[in-house]
Amino acid sequence: MSGRAITQVTERAVALRGALTERVVVADGAMGTMLQASEATLADFGGHEGCNEVLNVTRPDIVRAVHDAYFDAGADCVTTNTFGANLGNLSEYDIPERIAELSEAGARLAREAADASAAAVGRPRWVLG
Known part of the structure; x- marks a missing residue:
C-alpha cells in the first residue's frame, strides 16, 4: 500500500x-440475502452455486447494486462481499487459490460505491471489511 493510500485509510478511520x-x-444489512434476491444464475456464479464472493468478479454490477441500494437507503457504511472469502469456504468450492482475488475485488467494489455515494451526498461513507 502506498503512503497516500495509508494516509487515506487513516483519515477515514x-x-x-x-x-x-x-x-x-x-x-448495511444482509449482503447474502440481497444477492440471493438478485436471481443470479449458475453461470453468474461461474459454476460455484451459492459462492457469493465469485460474483465480485463475474457480476460486479450485482454486488455494486447492493452497495448502492444500501447507501441510497441511508446507510453510512457497507460491508464487503467477502464473508466467505476464506480457506474453509472456498475449499468447499475447490477454489481456495482465489481468496486474494475475490477479497480484493469485493473490497474495491465497496470502496467505489462508498466514494461515489460520498461524492453524491457530500458526507463520508465507509467500508467495513
Missing part, C-alpha cells in the same frame, strides 16, 4: 471514530 462519538452510524 479517524473520521469514522469521530462520527461514532457524535451520532448513530448506520451500517
